[in-house]
Amino acid sequence: MKIQQAVKKENSLWEFVGSNEDLQNPLVLVFGNRFLLENENIYEEIRSIYPNGEIVFGSTSGEILGDSVMDNTLCLTAIEFQKSSFVVKKANIKTYNGNVELLGTELLKKLPEENLRHIFVVSEGSTINGSTLIMGLEKFLSKKVTISGGLCGDDSRFEKTIASYNNNPKEGEIIVIGLYGESLEVSCANYGGWTAFGPERIVTKSENNVLFELDEKPALDLYKQYLGDKVKDLPEAALLYPLSVKVKDQEETIVRTILNINEKENSMTLAGDIPEGSIVQLMMSTVDDIVEGAYTAAEYAMRDRKAKPELALLVSCVGRKLVMDQRSEEEVEEVIEVIGNQAKVSGFYSYGEMAPFAGQNKCRLHNQTMTLTLISE
Structure with missing residues (x-):
């Protein structure tokens, strides 16, 4: 697995963290401030960097990159899978007249079943019922396949959230990323501390x-x-x-x-x-309780893993960030202490987190938790 990361602040150029070598057909995750994602040129800008990339956008209530928590930025993580593969599909809630369960069921049908190991969700967050979305996604899903992800954020404004796949971000979008491959190892966990x-x-x-x-x-x-x-x-x-x-x-x-x-x-x-x-x-909750909760979530996610994670996707709740304020990075640091420095860390603060409880396969919608999805090939 080859991974590139970069960050962009308002009115600045992209700053790559580590290597910026050419990647072949990467999955490109761009999490960031809603106003920056509303730039009409944002999709073409990322497309110019990754002409062969599959690009997923999601607005946030704060961005996670490495051991840092940032605001008012765009954070990019590009992943080239070497032993496994991925398929991305999207739908818009407006197309389904608000029927979230049907949307979830129809999205699942678009993902090939063979060798599907995990589904990562980047969803509209301001109007959607996350529980019902999960219900639709799991309706005909094999019990061997797990789901994780999150509802997009909009800082603490709650005005609107936006997301997209291979297009400029817009309201109402739900994106699912199917991960495939026999050698793929994915583990998930969540914990709160409230x-x-x-x-x-x-x-x-x-x-x-x-x-x-x-x-x-x-x-x-x-x-x-x-x-x-x-x-x-x-x-x-x-x-x-x-x-x-x-x-x-x-x-x-x-x-x-x-x-x-x-x-x-x-x-x-x-x-x-x-x-x-x-x-x-x-x-x-208190800051110390929230930080301890993140440590516990990481311990759960690492339990029974066979390989060290290469990529860690973190989805934490905007409520945790408001309590921690300037100490938000402490919960990310606790996660890294447990999972190790070898994993590239990406993620965002959300309006809702999706993951199974530890030791279970069935996905649930959570709030006020730190949720981890650890991936290796």
């Missing part, structure tokens, strides 16, 4: 990823009581206090970030489903 507090409450009214009532009371009103003077900073303030969700008949607790609020309906829109009958609690 602690639940306050009373447990029952979800008494919800619809997919929209929460209306807790304990038969308006959910938004209850939530505001806890925020106090931070109410004026909603929805951004909600990233500091996500919800712990215990779903009936499921052992693992999931975390849900609040993406938006509706004052008129007194409701909150979350990044993924929140079924009626679930038990929820508020959560909070």
